[in-house]
Amino acid sequence: MSAKHFINDPTLLVNSALHALTLTNPSIALDAEHKIIYRRPGHASQVSIISGGGSGHEPSFGAFVGRGGLAAAVAGSIFASPSTEQIRKAIVSRVDAEQGVLVTVMNYTGDVLNFGVAVEKAKATGLDVEMLVVGDDVGVGRKAAGKVGRRGIAGTVLVHKITGALAAQGASLNDVYNVGKLVADNIVSVGASLEHVHVPGRARPDPNSAEVLGADEVEIGMGIHNEPGSGRAEVDLPELVKRMLAQLLDTKDDDRAFLNVNSNEVVLMINNLGGVSVLELGGITAEVVTQLEKSYQIKPVRVLAGTYMTSLNGLGFSISILNVVNTNIGGPSMLQLLDAPCEAAGWAAPISKETWEAGSTNVREDSAGSEEQVKKSGLMGDPEVLLRSLTEGLKRVILAEPDVTKFDTIVGDGDCGQTLQRGSKAVLKMLTIDKPTGDVAVDVSKIAQVVEASMDGTSGALYTIFLNALVHALRQQASQGEATPEVWATALKKASESLAKYTPAKPGDRTLVDALHPFVETLGTTGDITKAAEASRAGAEGTKGMKASLGRTVYIGGSGFEKVPDPGAWGLSELFLGLAGIKGPEPETDYEMV
Template sequence: MAAKHFINDPTHLVNTALQALTITNPSVALDAENKIVYRRPGHALQVSIISGGGSGHEPSFGAFVGEGLLSAAVAGTIFASPSAEQIRKAIMSRVDHEKGILVTVMNYTGDVLNFGMGVEKAKAEGLNVKMLVVGDDVGVGRKKAGKVGRRGIAGTVLVHKISGALAATGASLDDVYKVARLTAENIVSVGASLDHVHVPGRAAPSQDSDEALAADEVEIGMGIHNEPGSGRAKVDLPELVKRMLQQLLDSQDEDRAFLKVNSNEVVLMINNLGGVSVLELGGITAEVVGQLEAEYNIKPVRILAGTYMTSLNGLGFSISILNVVNTDIGGPSMLQLLDAPSEAAGWTAPIKKETWEAKSSKTREGETSAGKDIQASGLTVDPEIAKATLTAGLERLIAAEPDITRYDTIVGDGDCGIGLKRGAEAILQMISAIQLSGDVVVDLDKMVEVVENSMDGTSGALYAIFLNSLVHSLRQQGYAGEATPKIWGIALKQASDSLSHYTPAQPGDRTLVDALHPFIKVLNTTGDLRQAAEAARKGAEGTKGMQASLGRTVYIGGTGFEQVPDPGAWGLSELFLGLAGVKEPKAEDYIVI
């Protein structure tokens, strides 16, 4: 549980967050005293739609106020219902009354009671108001929920969007209410979370308590206020999604069979509870969509994935399924209403209906790069000697990975050794699987492609640039025959010069250049690979105690650079020593940590 916050005063947090909505959407205003976000006057008359609830579920509900969605939203404190008086003021004085008002609320006792009181007060004063309670959560079944019924969670957002779009067309209150209720009746949702959330300003609960989840546990059906669900389990994502979909769609489950999906049109919403990265939410979405098609033959006509209703920074997600049905009002369909444009900061569904309906399967295939059909250069080496030399260098680099990783853990982000090892292993695999041609340009070009596909990060880019330039430089020699040390030295120098166009690194900056430059210089001077490799090692050793001018080490700080060499320079020197056939002790014989 993350118990650290930038704003620890919950009152200040809620007030400023509400104020921010008026900054990001100039069409809305804030009644700060009553915590009411509402549309500024001046728009066409329509049925007004009001919702709300406790804070902590952002962007619900305030960020859904705007054209084509809500007319107003009333906020309580974190996870607590707003008061009946707040709600009454929203109904009576912050929205238009002429065409009627729909109040939509999630099924929580405090919300139902307080919004109900506000609605009844408004009715008593002669206003035409209808109230809809949404309960879409199947995480708690019929038996356990009893008379309370299903909780309202993220599926409520779809009710808001569809009813809000219909209201914007000028539809009557009766029709808006009918479609909102029909939408609510055709939605099922369930959530899951890896942990409870911490409310700012409260003491953090003990991780040893019975309520705390173990590190490898997930709560299936957890509510959006830390309420328990159907149980805890130690499962991976595929099994978790399988169980969640069963709760949503198993028609044989009498306790949870709330919806029979009998339509050809289904809308899927994957909702981030606040603490899941965008990257991981993408992986979750792919898993859900894959299982829906494979196990239930359901191919959603619309897929919404994003942050719609959170539980503060909850480390979880929810799945909502809307069964699209005929509204029987003679107007736009549910899908058309879902697709309709809106102007609310919290609604994120920019894909046009034409794009969904096109169902395009077109792709771009094939390879057009001229480099894939590279011509022989006439610059040659004995392919067996080349393979043996490369193998020796790459194997020595792979063996050095633990040392390189240890150095990079101290002065970097720890991935340098793994990246170099991954590239070396990929090239080893390639030269083991194919027969080298003996043409240095042709063979090196194939290795460059392997490096580009197997190495990422900064070092991967540097190696790819350098090796691509080396291929070009070797071809430019205009020489047919054996690739001598002199030829290699000239081409390496030219490739190094090209690399300098993309990085300002020079000897003394504590980078791989501290090993590369002396290697090239000595090879050009002596033509001796062993001497050049030993010069690279000396250059790498010299980076110990050298203050970094480039790379992540600059930002890390500390004194680690005084104890270890630059990981990239060390790794490159290991490769060169291996290529030269030098049998040396391991790194700890050179460096004392």
């Protein structure tokens, strides 16, 4: 792999590349602080589509902002998700949200969680926002992908193009979301590369490391973040294409049969991962089209070949196949939307003469001073009871830190206890300064803000998503007037359902859900918080000996889980016991270190 670059500072590289987009398309602007590319104001109100992800995939995502495309794109560092605050800023300040906002994200854990937090926070303020997760890659099959699911790769571009065209024609948020999901459900993609890439600013790779491919090897199923694929092989182009098409289209392959092509209209996209010459990409395109017709009797109605989503200067390509189906909205077809004009530099369409001559210098002003605050819901509870319950619950979590840390040292990174303690202390401090108002939606919203600011990592994102979803669910029940146990139970169940959109964790996967689910279910059936808290503790106890399906333990393996409970579940059960007014014993010490 080549480790030589013209710009070796990754921060300078990302920032200057984003600035360059505004030089090549006068209809877009840059929020440099938050690394957001967005359409300048002045166009007709429509559904705004926001996407983004790590840098290094150009022209995705920033160069797909423009008329008929995205309304905004949020950039992270190279191969790293943008932060929640960047994404939230894009939603509330950089796009027109009057007709609603569709947030489209590729299926990577960091992206899904950070975009999910931002979406739930936006919903909690009353904005109409939907989130669509795209996973089109078949390079990793069902067994290896597990609950995480398929990665999102270049096929996502087709989702952006089609939904962008539909939004530009004035469609509703519901129609744009549904058509986008339909497109995502009918796309399969797979990549391959002759080399892994070198990220500017990092050490040069050891030429003898496993990361470096052999002289004649190709990585089949290569991802867009430089990660390995399904295997390596020494094959020529015809054999490589044959294997890739089999992964895409072989309906007998139970591990990868994600799409049954049942349409006479198929769109083919050949995507350059960044380092393939235009000449060679032409040869690859010809080989793919030839084999599609010969082996599968498929003659694409559209063949798109070019650079749409890269992995820096990856010496590889990907194949995406879209099965064109009825959009079921009584309007333009999927193909018509694909063909519709688009004024985004990343799509093969020129910027119009009118746009250049307009010479617009308008920018969307930062609305930080007037951003929407969570409004009163009118759903009331006793503020003194809420304060007392929260204080007891948070104190139990703080006292449980040594045990949670010990458990997590055995089965995780060792930081779970301190993360929970840090968040609990921050909320307690806030409660001494800003006591509950009695409006439960407002009070939970304040807690959510503190949790997001004080708790990092996966657990911080999960708690923030849940709490913001809980605010939204409480607001939906404002007509009840009083926050009864039944109202709380309903809201907690809806918040759990929202959390399930962003994590595949289910009871039995050895996660905090093993404590959350029994609490919510028991509160819903009994209305008794004490019984619910006891069910939560039983659920946490039940994780001892349970093999993890998600989290770090899945990757590192090892033992220890047989003798200790899941630390996240244990910590959450401590909170619930405290909320129920159950006094806690001294921190547990009877779990053996292994």
